[in-house]
Amino acid sequence: MTATPILEMRGIDKSFGPVQVLRQVDFTANAGEVTALVGDNGAGKSTLVKCVGGIYPIDSGDYLFDGKPVTVHSPRDASSLGVEIVYQDLALCENLDIVQNMFLGRERTRGIVLDEPTMEKMASETLDRLSVRTVKSIRQLVASLSGGQRQTVAIAKAVLWNSKVVILDEPTAALGVAQTAQVLELVRQLADNGLAVVLISHNMNDVFAVADQIACLYLGRMAAQVKATDVTYSQVVELITAGRSGDLGLQAAAVAAAGNGNGSHDAGVTDLGDMNGAQ
Amino acid sequence: MRAGPSQEEIRRQNLGALLRQVHVHGAVSRAELTNALGLNRSTIGALTADLAAAGLVREELPKETGRAGRPSLVVRAESERIFVYALLIGVDRLVAARIGLGGEILDRRERQRGRGEFVASDVITPLAEFVNEMHRKAPEESTCVGTGVAVAGIVRREDGLVRLGPMIGWVNEPLGTALHEVLAMDAPTYVGNDADLGALAEHIRGAGTDSDNIIYLSGDVGIGGGIIAGGRPVAGHGGYGGEVGHMVVNPNGKPCICGARGCWMTEVGEHALLAAADRQGIGREGILAVVDAANRGDALAQAAVRDVGDWLGFGVANLVNIFNPETVIFGGTLRDLYLAGAAQVRSRLNRNGLPACREHVRLRTPGLGDDSSLIGAAELAFQRLLADPLDVGAPATQPAESTV
Numbered sequence: 001m002t003a004t005p006i007l008e009m010r011g012i013d014k015s016f017g018p019v020q021v022l023r024q025v026d027f028t029a030n031a032g033e034v035t036a037l038v039g040d041n042g043a044g045k046s047t048l049v050k051c052v053g054g055i056y057p058i059d060s061g062d063y064l065f066d067g068k069p070v071t072v073h074s075p076r077d078a079s080s081l082g083v084e085i086v087y088q089d090l091a092l093c094e095n096l097d098i099v100q101n102m103f104l105g106r107e108r109t110r111g112i113v114l115d116e117p118t119m120e121k122m123a124s125e126t127l128d129r130l131s132v133r134t135v136k137s138i139r140q141l142v143a144s145l146s147g148g149q150r151q152t153v154a155i156a157k158a159v160l161w162n163s164k165v166v167i168l169d170e171p172t173a174a175l176g177v178a179q180t181a182q183v184l185e186l187v188r189q190l191a192d193n194g195l196a197v198v199l200i201s202h203n204m205n206d207v208f209a210v211a212d213q214i215a216c217l218y219l220g221r222m223a224a225q226v227k228a229t230d231v232t233y234s235q236v237v238e239l240i241t242a243g244r245s246g247d248l249g250l251q252a253a254a255v256a257a258a259g260n261g262n263g264s265h266d267a268g269v270t271d272l273g274d275m276n277g278a279q
Numbered sequence: 280m281r282a283g284p285s286q287e288e289i290r291r292q293n294l295g296a297l298l299r300q301v302h303v304h305g306a307v308s309r310a311e312l313t314n315a316l317g318l319n320r321s322t323i324g325a326l327t328a329d330l331a332a333a334g335l336v337r338e339e340l341p342k343e344t345g346r347a348g349r350p351s352l353v354v355r356a357e358s359e360r361i362f363v364y365a366l367l368i369g370v371d372r373l374v375a376a377r378i379g380l381g382g383e384i385l386d387r388r389e390r391q392r393g394r395g396e397f398v399a400s401d402v403i404t405p406l407a408e409f410v411n412e413m414h415r416k417a418p419e420e421s422t423c424v425g426t427g428v429a430v431a432g433i434v435r436r437e438d439g440l441v442r443l444g445p446m447i448g449w450v451n452e453p454l455g456t457a458l459h460e461v462l463a464m465d466a467p468t469y470v471g472n473d474a475d476l477g478a479l480a481e482h483i484r485g486a487g488t489d490s491d492n493i494i495y496l497s498g499d500v501g502i503g504g505g506i507i508a509g510g511r512p513v514a515g516h517g518g519y520g521g522e523v524g525h526m527v528v529n530p531n532g533k534p535c536i537c538g539a540r541g542c543w544m545t546e547v548g549e550h551a552l553l554a555a556a557d558r559q560g561i562g563r564e565g566i567l568a569v570v571d572a573a574n575r576g577d578a579l580a581q582a583a584v585r586d587v588g589d590w591l592g593f594g595v596a597n598l599v600n601i602f603n604p605e606t607v608i609f610g611g612t613l614r615d616l617y618l619a620g621a622a623q624v625r626s627r628l629n630r631n632g633l634p635a636c637r638e639h640v641r642l643r644t645p646g647l648g649d650d651s652s653l654i655g656a657a658e659l660a661f662q663r664l665l666a667d668p669l670d671v672g673a674p675a676t677q678p679a680e681s682t683v
Contacts, residue, residue, distance in 0.1 A: 206621075
């Protein structure tokens with residue numbers, strides 16, 4: 001825990017026109033750990049992740065990678081650092097097979113032709129390393145895969161490039177029970193293999209099943225980033241919905257400020273019912 | 280004072296350590312062995328030669344190292360030549376596998392069976408058939424060095440007597456002796472509790488390889504526990520320990536088949552979940568159906584998953600306070616229960632576990648999937664070979680007296 005976090009965001013501010021979406025957000029992710037990023041709709045999870053991924057430039061604050069300050073202007077900068085994001089829509093091409101998808105846009109070549117044997121070998125080695133047993137052939141078209149298998153391919157694609165940080169946006173949202181279990185085990189496996197994994201999820205069971213740390217955003221502020229061994233389900237729900245829980249989280253003044261400052265968001269009612277239903 | 284170990288004893292010890300290294304970590308170069316065992320190069324060379332002469336390992340040139348200099352030879356287990364049979368007697372399935380040195384599953388047979396009580400011969404006959412089938416297909420020059428059996432019951436270590444198998448209706452069933460007679464092999468037969476063997480396998484090859492304090496929980500109808508503390512299995516005086524399913528968590532709870540009330544398994548087992556959700560069903564499908572209903576918004580199913588998750592957390596918190604494990608592994612159907620109710624399990628653990636005991640505990644699902652106990656049975660059968668490789672590994676020169 002004392003080791004330098006592989007990814008550290010300090011005091012991040014981000015506005016879109018008059019709307020300030022992130023205020024002084026601190027966020028860290030350690031290698032070998034799953035850090036869950038939770039928050040209500042509009043709390044700023046996606047914006048924060050897009051700042052990390054280089055899609056949005058940050059207005060102010062520090063982006064530290066492996067302890068060193070870096071500047072990230074584009075997704076290409078982020079991926080050259082070793083940060084990969086798997087979005088909810090997965091961005092896979094149905095008409096291509098697994099290997100083609102994993103190397104899409106970054107194909108290996110030998111001379112002027114594609115180096116199919118090497119790509120095939122790398123793809124199957126990556127799937128093996130993740131203990132993926134559900135995919136029969138790596139030459140299957142993605143169109144023929146189930147939702148869980150597609151998620152697996154998208155995740156394998158992200159870790160193929162010696163990535164150090166993998167960010168997963170709601171990886172289990174569209175999956176059935178059995179496939180959710182497989183994807184959760186895969187998420188855990190990634191971290192146990194030494195990667196820093198950031199998991200965005202609305203499902204508290206998924207979060208508690210795999211996370212080592214839980215970062216709770218509340219109306220654009222980081223309410224708290226806590227160890228999963230220290231908090232209970234209801235504390236996390238309070239952090240998400242009220243920004244504080246006992247000693248944890250934002251203090252009263254900050255909560256009020258966050259509520260007033262974020263004009264675009266109706267701060268009054270948060271969807272507690274949905275959080276309960278999520279399990 | 281006893282004199283120090285003789286040179287011969289040290290050599291046997293080192294042979295065992297080297298073979299174990301190759302068995303557990305797969306193909307290893309001589310250079311890596313030198314580092315791992317802390318022996319010098321020539322000793323490693325001599326030990327490897329002895330093991331190779333006994334037909335336990337072979338040496339190969341590595342494919343490509345990409346580095347300059349003469350490559351170190353790679354030592355590989357003779358998986359095809361040296362193998363064991365691993366058998367699993369579960370509540371609703373029978374599995375038999377031929378597993379090579381190094382842990383590779385060479386062949387396997389599986390049969391589902393109905394729930395309920397049965398006599399021992401009902402499983403011994405089909406298992407013996409499986410083994411005979413696989414034996415006929417095994418290469419001629421290969422050697423079976425033992426048979427390991429995992430069974431959901433309380434097992435006497437010395438002779439494989441099943442003292443009690445509540446879910447299968449066994450009392451004092453001499454499983455080990457009976458199987459050994461039917462299989463008619465020179466190699467010995469060992470029987471172990473399925474959860475103990477699951478813990479062993481996960482420690483060697485699964486989710487617990489980097490921790491020495493592990494609790495493996497196996498769930499089917501009941502709940503079993505395998506405990507490894509300080510790198511060693513904790514089984515108690517007669518080998519009967521680890522019956523965590525009969526830890527009383529709710530003295531006013533439901534009656535348990537053991538005669539007590541409110542045992543852990545009555546609160547978190549499959550029956551508890553299905554009863555709370557008011558559903559029919561069996562095994563993993565039954566559990567997944569409830570979890571699925573909960574995800575789709577069925578209030579009764581949600582409450583059932585929450586309650587069972589909470590009770591699961593109570594028991595885990597007790598175990599964490601007593602054993603301070605680094606890793607708790609949820610096997611069998613507990614895997615699905617844990618993943619579905621993790622928020623409750625964790626919350627209860629964080630509330631009831633002492634901070635010092637729980638701060639580094641990792642909750643995991645098995646790295647070996649549903650095969651933990653089966654692979655554990657194989658590891659049990661390999662133990663004698665790994666303790667004294669030359670005594671067991673060369674049956675041609677060491678005739679019948681090598682059987683226990």
